[in-house]
Amino acid sequence: MTPTSLNTQAPFRPLFWRKTQDVLLGLFSLISIIIAVGGMGWILWTVLSHGAHVIDWQFLTAPSKPYGEIGAGIANALLGTLAITGAATLISVPPAIAAGIYLAEFGKQSRLANVLRFSANVMMGLPSIIVGLFVYVIIVIPTGNFSGFAGTVALAVIMFPVMMRTTEDMLAMVPDTLRESALALGMSRCRATLSIVARAARNGLVTGVLLSLARVSGETAPLLFTAMFADTWPTGYFTKPTANLPVLISEYTMNSPFEEMHAAGWGAALVIAGLILALNIATRCIFRDRKH
Amino acid sequence: MQQTDTIFRTTCLLCASLVGLLMLGIFIQLGMHSADTWSRFGLSFLWTQDWDPAADLYGAWPNIAGTLLTTAIALLIAIPLSFVAALFVTEAPGWLAKPLSHCIDLLAAIPSVIYGMWGLFVLVPLLQEHVQPFLVDELRLTELPGGTWLLGEGYSGFGFFTAGIILSLMILPYMSAIMRDVFRMTPPMLRESAYGLGCTRWETTRDVIMRYGIRGLLGGIFIGMGRALGETMAVLFVIGNMMDLPAGLFSSGTTIAATLACNFAEADGLQLSALFALGLILLLMSFSIQVAAQYYLHLTRGARGER
Numbered sequence: 275m276t277p278t279s280l281n282t283q284a285p286f287r288p289l290f291w292r293k294t295q296d297v298l299l300g301l302f303s304l305i306s307i308i309i310a311v312g313g314m315g316w317i318l319w320t321v322l323s324h325g326a327h328v329i330d331w332q333f334l335t336a337p338s339k340p341y342g343e344i345g346a347g348i349a350n351a352l353l354g355t356l357a358i359t360g361a362a363t364l365i366s367v368p369p370a371i372a373a374g375i376y377l378a379e380f381g382k383q384s385r386l387a388n389v390l391r392f393s394a395n396v397m398m399g400l401p402s403i404i405v406g407l408f409v410y411v412i413i414v415i416p417t418g419n420f421s422g423f424a425g426t427v428a429l430a431v432i433m434f435p436v437m438m439r440t441t442e443d444m445l446a447m448v449p450d451t452l453r454e455s456a457l458a459l460g461m462s463r464c465r466a467t468l469s470i471v472a473r474a475a476r477n478g479l480v481t482g483v484l485l486s487l488a489r490v491s492g493e494t495a496p497l498l499f500t501a502m503f504a505d506t507w508p509t510g511y512f513t514k515p516t517a518n519l520p521v522l523i524s525e526y527t528m529n530s531p532f533e534e535m536h537a538a539g540w541g542a543a544l545v546i547a548g549l550i551l552a553l554n555i556a557t558r559c560i561f562r563d564r565k566h
Numbered sequence: 567m568q569q570t571d572t573i574f575r576t577t578c579l580l581c582a583s584l585v586g587l588l589m590l591g592i593f594i595q596l597g598m599h600s601a602d603t604w605s606r607f608g609l610s611f612l613w614t615q616d617w618d619p620a621a622d623l624y625g626a627w628p629n630i631a632g633t634l635l636t637t638a639i640a641l642l643i644a645i646p647l648s649f650v651a652a653l654f655v656t657e658a659p660g661w662l663a664k665p666l667s668h669c670i671d672l673l674a675a676i677p678s679v680i681y682g683m684w685g686l687f688v689l690v691p692l693l694q695e696h697v698q699p700f701l702v703d704e705l706r707l708t709e710l711p712g713g714t715w716l717l718g719e720g721y722s723g724f725g726f727f728t729a730g731i732i733l734s735l736m737i738l739p740y741m742s743a744i745m746r747d748v749f750r751m752t753p754p755m756l757r758e759s760a761y762g763l764g765c766t767r768w769e770t771t772r773d774v775i776m777r778y779g780i781r782g783l784l785g786g787i788f789i790g791m792g793r794a795l796g797e798t799m800a801v802l803f804v805i806g807n808m809m810d811l812p813a814g815l816f817s818s819g820t821t822i823a824a825t826l827a828c829n830f831a832e833a834d835g836l837q838l839s840a841l842f843a844l845g846l847i848l849l850l851m852s853f854s855i856q857v858a859a860q861y862y863l864h865l866t867r868g869a870r871g872e873r
Contacts (some may be wrong), residue, residue, distance in 0.1 A: 298768040303650035307666060310651050310742070313735045314673045317684045324687075369581040376578035384757045390582050393589045396856040398788065400849065401796020403823050404592065407830075407845045435585055464574035492677020495798035495823070499830050520799075523679050527686065528803055536687075543680050554675045558668070 325544030332434050336516060336543050338505050341532055348542050354508040354517040358422050358501060359491045362429035363379040367483055370434050374441025379467055394435035406496035422508055422516030425501030431491045440482030442464060444475040488553040490545060494520035519546045592849065600843035602836060611843060617809040624840035626847060628811045633795060634820040635812050639730025639735060640794040645787060652745035653771060674739035682803030685732045690804055694723025698816060718814020724806035727815040732800045737790035744786030748779035782866040788859030792852050798823040822848040836856045
C-alpha cells in the first residue's frame with residue numbers, strides 16, 4: 275500500500291467537529307448525573323414532603339384499622355416487618371456464611387464450586403416475584419394459609435445467595451499467610467477458619483448482613499402472596515396473614531380511593547425509606563475502611 | 567480433630583449445595599404447577615391473546631409483549647445515561663466522584679414500592695397534564711405518519727412509556743456501577759497512549775476504553791435488562807393493568823410480573839395454573855439473560871479486580 279492510498283483512506287475529521295463532540299459528551303454526562311442524582315432527590319423529597327406531617331406518636335404506636343375508624347396507625351405493620359425480616363436474617367445468614375466458607379476455603383476453583391457460584395450469581399438476579407411464587411407453592415399450599423413465616427422464608431431465599439457471595443468475597447480478601455500461621459500453630463481447619471479467618475473478615479461480614487437486610491426489608495412482591503396483609507397485631511405469625519409495611523404501602527396507595535389512606539401510605543413509605551437509608555448510610559460509614 | 571474438620575467441611579458443602587437445590591426447586595415447582603396449562607393449550611399459550619377466566623381461555627402474548635416493550639424502553643433510556651454517568655464518575659476529581667457514586671448507589675437502595683408511589687402520584691399526573699398533551703396536542707406527533715402506530719390513540723398518563731421511565735431510573739445504578747468498574751479496568755497506559763496521540767476524551771472512550779471493555783459493558787447491560795424484566799411493584803402502579811396487546815407507547819397494558827401480582831391472590835383452577843405458566847416464562851427469560859450476563863462478566867472478572 276502506498277502512502278497516498280493511506281492518506282485517502284484516513285477518515286476526515288475536522289478539529290472543530292472533534293472538539294464539539296467532546297464538549298457535547300461532557301454536557302451529556304453532566305445532564306445524566308443531574309438526572310440520576312436529581313431523580314433520587316426528587317423521590318426522597320416527595321416522600322418526605324407527603325409523609326412528614328402524617329407521622330406522630332399515635333401513627334407509630336397504634337395498629338392499622340379498616341377505613342373510617344379513627345386512631346389508626348402502622349405499629350402492627352412495623353412490628354410485622356421487623357419480625358419477618360429479622361427471622362429471615364436469622365434463618366438465612368448462618369447457612370449462607372457456611373456456604374460462602376465452602377466456596378472460599380474448600381471449593382475454590384473446583385467444578386462443583388464453580389457451578390454453585392454461578393447458580394448463586396444467577397439467583398441474585400432472578401425476579402423476586404418468582405421467589406414469591408415458589409414459596410407460595412412450598413409453604414402456603416401445604417400449610418393451607420398465608421402466614422408471616424411464609425414471608426420470612428421468601429425473604430430468606432432472596433438473601434441467601436447475596437450473603438453467600440458476600441461471605442466468599444470477604445473471606446477471599448483475608449491474606450493466605452494468616453491461614454498458614456493458624457494451621458502452623460496446630461489449629462484444625464475448622465477452628466482456623468472460624469476463629470481466625472472469619473474474625474479477620476468480621477467487619478465485611480457484618481456489612482454484608484446489614485446491606486442485604488436493608489435490601490430485603492423493602493421487598494414487596496414476594497410478600498404479596500406469602501405474608502399478605504391484616505389489620506391485626508402480628509400474633510398469628512405462623513398461621514395467619516401478617517401485617518407488614520411494604521404491602522401496607524401498596525394496599526393503601528394503589529387499591530384505595532381515600533385521601534387519608536394515601537397519606538398513611540406516604541407516612542409508612544417515609545418510615546421504611548428512612549430505616550433503609552439510615553441502615554445503608556450507617557453501615558457504609560462505620561465499616562467503610564474494610565470495603566474495597 | 568480430623569473428625570471435626572470432616573464434619574465442618576460437609577456442613578459447609580451441604581449449605582452451599584442449598585443454592586443449587588433452590589434453583590432446581592424453583593424450576594421444578596413452577597413447571598409442575600403450570601403443567602395443566604401446557605397440556606391444555608400447548609405452546610400456542612405463548613402467542614394466544616385471550617385472557618378470559620369466564621371461558622377458561624388463557625394466552626400469554628399480551629403479557630410477554632408488554633414485558634418486552636417496557637424493558638426495551640427502559641434500556642433505551644438507561645444505556646446511554648448510565649454509560650455517560652459512569653464516565654463522569656470515573657473522570658471526575660476524587661472529592662466529587664465519591665459522593666456522586668454513593669448517591670447513585672443509594673438510588674438502588676430505595677424500595678421499588680416507593681418508586682411505584684412516586685410514579686403514581688408524581689410522574690403520572692405530570693405526564694398526563696403536561697408532557698403528553700404537549701406531545702400530542704401541541705406538536706401533533708400522532709398525526710405524523712406512523713405516529714398513532716408508535717404512540718397509540720389517546721393518553722392517560724399510565725402505560726408503557728411511564729413504566730419504562732421509572733424502570734430506567736431503577737436500573738441505572740446497577741448498570742452504572744458495573745460500567746464504572748469496566749472503565750476503571752482499562753490499563754492507564756492504553757488510555758494515556760490515546761491521549762498522547764492527540765485523541766479527545768470522546769475518541770479515547772469510544773475507540774480505546776469501549777473496545778477494551780465491551781464484554782463488561784455487555785454484562786452490565788444484561789444485568790440491567792434482567793432487573794427491568796422482573797420488576798413488579800414499580801410497574802404495577804403505573805402500567806394501567808389492562809390485559810391488552812400494546813397499542814402504542816402511551817397505551818395501558820400489563821407485564822408478566824404485574825399480572826402475577828394483580829391476579830394471583832384471587833385465582834384458582836386453570837387460571838392459577840396459567841399464572842404459574844406466566845411465572846415459568848418469566849423465569850426462563852430472566853434465567854437466560856442472567857446466564858448471558860454472568861458469561862460476559864466472567865470473561866472480564868479478573869481484569870475488573872474480582873476473583
